[in-house]
Amino acid sequence: MIRLSVADGVARVALDRAAARNALPTAAWHDLARVDAWVPTDARVVLLASDVPGIFSAGADLADLARLSHDVPARAAFRTAMRAGIDAVAALPIPVVAAVEGGCHGAAVALALACDLIVAAPAARFAIPPARLGIGYPAADVARLVARVGSGQAARLLFTAAPIDAEEAHRIGLADLITDPHAVAATIAANDADALRLLKRTLRDPTDPAHNRAFEDSFAAPRFAQGVSRYRQP
Known part of the structure; x- marks a missing residue:
């Protein structure tokens, strides 16, 4: 589900769940919460990427979300697991680059927002669709979104739930660069x-x-x- 590989100072943390378009179940959020323990201390940059062509992540696993309609105690458990995973990525002591080389939806946008740089490939697409499902979005992630793109663009993304392409994401500040994320990570790793x-x-x-x-x-x-x-x- 989550694979780690290290080369030339770059710790590549890759999502690998092709059958579910890299949708993240609760277990994956728990894995991400321990990311600091399994990234080597001699790594100089973390590259958060995907091993599934055409998709960064579909976001939270809908199978997990579906049971929250009737399992009330599970709601807080899901929220805290997601929060722990995202915040653990944000707390890493070295630079973290999100390599968005395909679709990045819902909770996956929150995960990318926890990174220091969001680098989009030309085929990247972003969407935050909880309004279509009749649910909200975690407050801490809304705050990160507003900090990046401003309240107006955050409102646009949340209220419309409409996808945007890499160029539009770059224009509004959601993506920092449109280029090869691996080259950016290698450039960072060459530094002290x-x-x-x-x-x-x-x-x-x-x-x-x-x-x-x-x-x-x-x-x-x-x-x-x-x-x-x-x-x-x-």
Whole structure:
């Protein structure tokens, strides 16, 4: 269901459930909640991708959602499992790139929003269709959506439930780039691991004054000394 492979500093976390178009059951959200434990400590970037051609993910598994109509206790269990999986991806200490190379629907958009970069291939499509099903969308994920695209575009996506293509997603800020996600991940992985972790911490809370001391301390990094020595004038 979720496969991990590591090469050249890139930890590729791939969804692999072709029979269900990568729909994520509750068990998959529980797996994602443990993502920090199984991404190697020497990885410099996580690439969240799909092993199923033409689809990133259809979102939450409708079989799981269907039973929530009558199983009241299961509603909170599903919500907390989904929340734990998404927030675990957001909490990873290294950069996370969402590789959206096909359809990305419903809860899968929430999962992509937890990543630092959403990189869309030209064939990517995004949709948030809970209004068609008569249900809502988790508040934390609505907040992330608004933070990315603004309240007007968030309202458009949620109220219409209509799909948008990669170009439109890029225009409104839902996708950061339209290019090869694997190339973006490789470019990030070529950089210094400690610097990437520091930059991610700073991006999370730029107002934390502790980052100023960390910035000063970073000048003692071996990679900085090596880089400066290459450009130092004789």
